[in-house]
Structure formats: structure tokens, C-alpha cells
């Protein structure tokens with residue numbers, strides 16, 4: 001199993017999570033601290049207003065111990081240190097200092113919060129107290145009713161320690177929350193990473209099997225994510241490869257069959273020729289018999305036909321044969337084709353004619369040389385596989401945008417079981433007859449190839465004992 005990928009994913013996700021949670025908690029801590037400070041400050045300002053009100057209404061006298069004590073207790077209860085300062089900076093009252101020690105305190109006019117209060121009405125500062133030796137948060141207010149007492153500044157102070165306790169608690173809560181979120185997200189990322197790597201592992205397990213030649217294996221991944229998409233794609237690819245392989249094997253088989261057929265076809269004429277030449281060699285003085293010479297010539301001609309057809313077939317199948325399409329007159333062309341085969345037809349006592357007797361001006365598009373080959377193959381077949389005194393009719397029918405060309409004969413016909421196979425190379429219904437008439441079994445294969453190169457098809461209808469009709473279409477121009 002590919003552990004390292006899972007580790008990488010988890011590591012990546014976790015480090016991202018840590019960075020994000022850290023940033024989030026630091027930011028929220030700062031924000032919450034700021035908020036708390038502000039709240040404490042506001043509370044202290046309210047408290048200052050209250051003290052101010054108290055001073056104005058109660059008209060306290062700090063030289064009396066009772067009043068001094070009264071105010072000190074009040075400050076104690078509110079949890080603050082209260083300081084009252086006159087316009088020159090002398091401390092008149094301090095809840096944390098006894099009245100007889102007040103004169104020992106230094107002048108408070110230089111304190112930052114007092115300066116700020118003088119300038120703005122309210123001042124604040126955070127620092128270590130020179131009097132109490134601990135960190136304090138000070139808020140001072142300029143006293144508006146100067147007529148009562150000599151009080152110019154009222155100041156409240158809160159030990160920072162108390163603020164810190166609250167803030168520490170807040171920080172802890174944030175840290176705890178982030179920690180829990182982090183753990184939860186880590187578990188989720190672990191699960192996702194495991195599932196992801198499990199699927200990839202599954203894919204590679206199947207791929208391993210396919211590598212060993214098991215092409216029937218298929219990737220099986222459920223879900224609708226990219227990995228299952230990939231699995232589908234790979235499956236489709238495998239289907240293609242499998243089909244292609246079947247096709248390739250079939251082609252391979254066909255090729256070796258073809259080679260076998262070719263060798264077999266070549267053997268008979270060569271064997272016959274060899275035998276004849278041997279006889280001649282052994283009897284150099286004997287007069288060669290005409291019958292022998294004729295038979296040898298026939299075999300040589302057959303060899304020639306065979307090789308010509310083989311060369312054609314291989315050139316067509318390798319794509320070497322280039323087609324050049326031109327427009328030509330169908331009527332004129334068929335007339336010429338019929339004339340070329342006339343001698344052979346007469347020889348076999350076959351009546352051969354072009355059905356369309358009135359010449360129409362019909363032009364078709366095609367490679368004329370190749371179509372000559374098609375036509376002479378079809379015509380010679382129609383003549384040779386005919387009956388004595390049979391008929392062969394050639395014609396054309398103009399259809400929408402197309403011209404159908406046909407060759408029909410009153411011959412022996414072809415049985416349905418052979419009909420689909422006569423276009424195969426070397427396929428012959430009657431081997432003896434084919435050989436007798438000089439056939440190679442390649443004629444219709446060549447016809448089919450050429451017509452297909454014209455983007456058309458060869459149709460054949462046949463009835464045994466009645467005759468056959470071969471037809472194909474060419475585009476009309």
C-alpha cells in the first residue's frame with residue numbers, strides 16, 4: 001500500500017490546519033483582549049462618573065477620618081484604587097494610602113493619565129505603580145465642579161493582575177477550542193486521505209494484474225470523484241485495447257492464411273511447368289508435343305494472372321494505390337467494356353449486350369482505370385460462370401444523384417451459403433471450374449476493394465440455376 005502518498009496528504013492538510021488555526025486563534029485572542037480592555041475602560045469611566053457624583057452630593061471632608069475611611073471602603077468594595085488629586089498634583093485622597101502618609105507621595109501631575117485627562121477630559125495609562133509596586137491600569141478624569149473641595153482629578157486604578165486573569169481564561173478557552181477543532185479536522189483528513197489512497201491502491205492492484213496479461217480485469221471504484229472517473233476511463237481504454245487485440249489476432253490469422261493460400265496457388269502451375277521442363281531436358285532430341293506446350297503456356301499465363309492480381313491486392317490493401325477521380329460518360333464507357341469482352345463471350349456462345357440502347361449523356365465520377373478492372377472482372381465472371389447459350393446484360397439506371405451500374409447473367413447462380421463469401425480472397429464456389437476458366441479467386445476481392453475506395457458497395461443477388469446480378473453505384477456529376 002502506498003503509505004507515502006497518504007502521509008504526504010495528511011502532512012499537508014495538517015500543516016495547513018495548524019497554520020490556519022494558529023492564525024485564527026492569535027487574531028481572535030488579540031481581538032477579544034482588545035474588546036475586554038475597552039469594556040474595562042468603559043466600566044471604569046462609568047465608575048468615575050459615579051465617584052464624581054458622590055463627591056458632589058455628599059460634600060465629604062477628607063481631613064476627617066470618618067469621611068476618608070468612608071470613601072476608602074467605597075473604593076475597596078468596587079475593587080478599584082481611588083485617588084483624588086488637586087490642581088497642583090498633590091494627592092488629597094488615596095484608598096490605598098493612609099491619610100498621614102499622603103504627604104510622602106510624589107507629585108502626580110506628571111503621570112501620563114493625568115496629563116491626558118488635562119488635555120482631553122479622560123486619560124488612561126498602564127504601568128507599574130510607583131506607590132504599590134505592581135502593574136496597574138489607570139483611568140483619570142478631569143473634575144468639573146472645582147468649587148467643591150480642591151479636587152481637580154479623579155483617578156481609578158485596577159491591578160493588571162485582575163485584567164490578566166480574565167484574559168488568561170479567555171486565551172485558554174480559545175486554545176482549547178482550537179485544539180479540539182484541530183483534532184477533529186485531523187481525524188477527518190486522515191479518513192479522507194485513507195479513502196483516497198485506498199482507491200489508488202485498488203487501481204494499482206488491478207493494474208498489476210493487467211500487467212501480467214489478464215486483460216479481462218476491470219477497475220472497480222465506486223463514487224463520483226475524479227478517481228472513479230479515471231477508473232471508468234481506464235476501463236474504456238482496456239475495452240478498446242482488448243478489441244484491438246482481437247482484431248490484431250484476426251488480421252494475423254488472415255495474413256498467414258493468405259500466405260498459405262498464395263503458396264498453394266503458386267505451387268500447381270510451377271509444379272506443372274517444372275515437370276514439363278524436366279521431360280524436355282531428359283529427351284533433348286524428342287519433338288516437344290503441342291499439347292504439352294499449350295498446357296505449359298496455360299500454366300505460365302495463370303501464374304502471370306495470379307501475380308498481377310496479388311500485386312493489385314497488396315497495393316490496394318497497403319494503401320499504395322492512389323485513386324484519381326475523373327468524370328466520364330457512362331454509356332460510352334460501358335459500350336467499350338462490352339466490346340472488350342465480346343470475343344470471350346462469343347467463344348463461350350454467350351449473348352452479351354448493353355441494355356441501354358439509346359445513348360444518354362450521363363456522367364459519373366470515378367477512377368476510370370480501376371473501374372475498368374471492376375467491370376472486366378464482373379463481365380468475365382458473368383460470361384465464364386454462365387450456361388451454354390446464356391445471356392449477359394449490362395446496364396445503368398440513373399437514380400437521385402447516383403448512377404447504378406449492373407451486370408446480370410442467366411448463369412448457374414450462387415447458393416446463399418456462398419454468396420456472402422465470394423468476395424473473400426481465394427474463395428471459389430467451384431474450384432475446378434474457376435481454374436478451368438483461368439480464375440485466381442482474387443477477382444471479386446479486388447472489385448470490392450475498388451468499389452469501397454469509391455465510397456460505395458457491391459450488391460449481389462443470385463438464384464441458383466437462374467442467374468446472378470452484381471451492381472454498384474457511382475456519384476453522378
Ligand SMILES: Nc1ncnc2c1ncn2[C@@H]1O[C@H](COP(=O)(O)OP(=O)(O)O)[C@@H](O)[C@H]1O
Nearest residue numbers: 381382385422428429430434439440441443444
Ligand atoms: N456471375 C457469377 N455467377 C456464378 N458464380 C460466380 C459469378 N461471379 C463469381 N462467381 C463465383 O465467385 C467466385 C469468386 O469469384 P472471383 O473472385 O472473381 O474469382 P475467380 O477468379 O474464381 O473468378 C468464383 O469462383 C465463382 O465461383
Ligand SMILES: [Mg+2]
Nearest residue numbers: 381439443444
Ligand atoms: Mg473472376
